[in-house]
Amino acid sequence: MATAGKLADTLDEALWFGEDDPASSDEQAQASMAAEVARISGLKPFPVVATRVLDALNQQDYSVAWVANLIESDPALASMVLRLANSAMYGRAGGYQHVDEAIVRVGGRRVRDMVSAAATMQMFNDLQGIASTFRDHCAATAAIVRVLDQHYELPGEHSLFLAGLLHDIGKLLLAETREFDYTRLSPQDLCTPDVIHRLERQELGYDHAVLGAHVLQAWTIPEPIPKIVAWHHQPTRAYAADGAIGTQVALLRIADRIAWYLAQTLMPAKFPEFLASTAEARWLSLKVDDIEGMWTRMVESRGEIMSIFT
Ligand SMILES: [Fe+2]
Ligand SMILES: [Fe+2]
Numbered sequence: 436m437a438t439a440g441k442l443a444d445t446l447d448e449a450l451w452f453g454e455d456d457p458a459s460s461d462e463q464a465q466a467s468m469a470a471e472v473a474r475i476s477g478l479k480p481f482p483v484v485a486t487r488v489l490d491a492l493n494q495q496d497y498s499v500a501w502v503a504n505l506i507e508s509d510p511a512l513a514s515m516v517l518r519l520a521n522s523a524m525y526g527r528a529g530g531y532q533h534v535d536e537a538i539v540r541v542g543g544r545r546v547r548d549m550v551s552a553a554a555t556m557q558m559f560n561d562l563q564g565i566a567s568t569f570r571d572h573c574a575a576t577a578a579i580v581r582v583l584d585q586h587y588e589l590p591g592e593h594s595l596f597l598a599g600l601l602h603d604i605g606k607l608l609l610a611e612t613r614e615f616d617y618t619r620l621s622p623q624d625l626c627t628p629d630v631i632h633r634l635e636r637q638e639l640g641y642d643h644a645v646l647g648a649h650v651l652q653a654w655t656i657p658e659p660i661p662k663i664v665a666w667h668h669q670p671t672r673a674y675a676a677d678g679a680i681g682t683q684v685a686l687l688r689i690a691d692r693i694a695w696y697l698a699q700t701l702m703p704a705k706f707p708e709f710l711a712s713t714a715e716a717r718w719l720s721l722k723v724d725d726i727e728g729m730w731t732r733m734v735e736s737r738g739e740i741m742s743i744f745t
């Protein structure tokens with residue numbers, strides 16, 4: 436296990452707060468977060484089978500049969516991966532019975548994302564109370580951002596589904612390790628985007644976004660996912676960085692808002708109009724018609740992923 440001191444020395448400045456944030460110079464907060472990353476890495480290692488699968492799928496010339504056997508050595512993991520591969524979110528093209536078929540037809544990179552998602556959900560399948568609400572929110576955000584991703588058809592390879600699933604993993608970890616007590620927050624604060632991370636910073640000196648990003652790095656989840664996670668509450672930094680990251684952070688923030696909205700029993704009126712007025716929607720040129728056109732698929736995808744992961 437890495438020591439806190441070693442991690443503090445190697446803490447990734449690119450994932451820390453922006454220049455405009457006074458906390459960026461707070462060495463005590465960085466050291467305290469590094470200690471927490473080290474503690475979590477020891478308490479919550481990424482599952483061995485999933486790590487071996489990711490290592491293999493990151494190679495150019497992996498053996499499909501070998502990777503499929505490895506995934507199938509964990510029946511619960513294999514079952515979740517097959518359900519994802521057969522879901523409407525991924526086209527439901529195959530009706531795949533076996534993991535090797537899914538790898539060949541869906542592709543190694545997407546299967547890598549599905550394995551990472553399924554392994555992470557397994558790590559947190561016994562959460563209770565607010566923490567289980569956060570886990571469901573992560574799953575819902577993944578499903579919704581997948582629909583947005585298909586609508587925008589971003590060029591190049593990207594893993595927005597996985598970024599959505601992992602975006603609030605820092606909250607799950609802070610709740611599970613009892614580093615931050617979310618139970619004393621008001622229901623309003625708990626489901627309002629861009630509030631909780633400020634309260635975490637006030638108390639801890641860091642927030643779930645930067646903590647989560649560093650834990651994902653320790654788990655060797657590839658870039659740009661840690662960066663997207665680190666910046667999901669620092670959108671101006673993401674928009675200033677480059678177009679690709681800015682667009683992915685904006686899509687994730689839209690999905691985040693929709694996921695919270697769909698989890699509420701009392702739905703505010705004119706939500707699509709509100710959503711279209713946000714900075715991220717303006718960044719994406721997302722209009723009310725676009726949102727309404729995707730709405731049914733987003734609701735169905737959210738329901739589908741809940742049935743797979745919960
Ligand atoms: Fe967040
Ligand atoms: Fe979120």
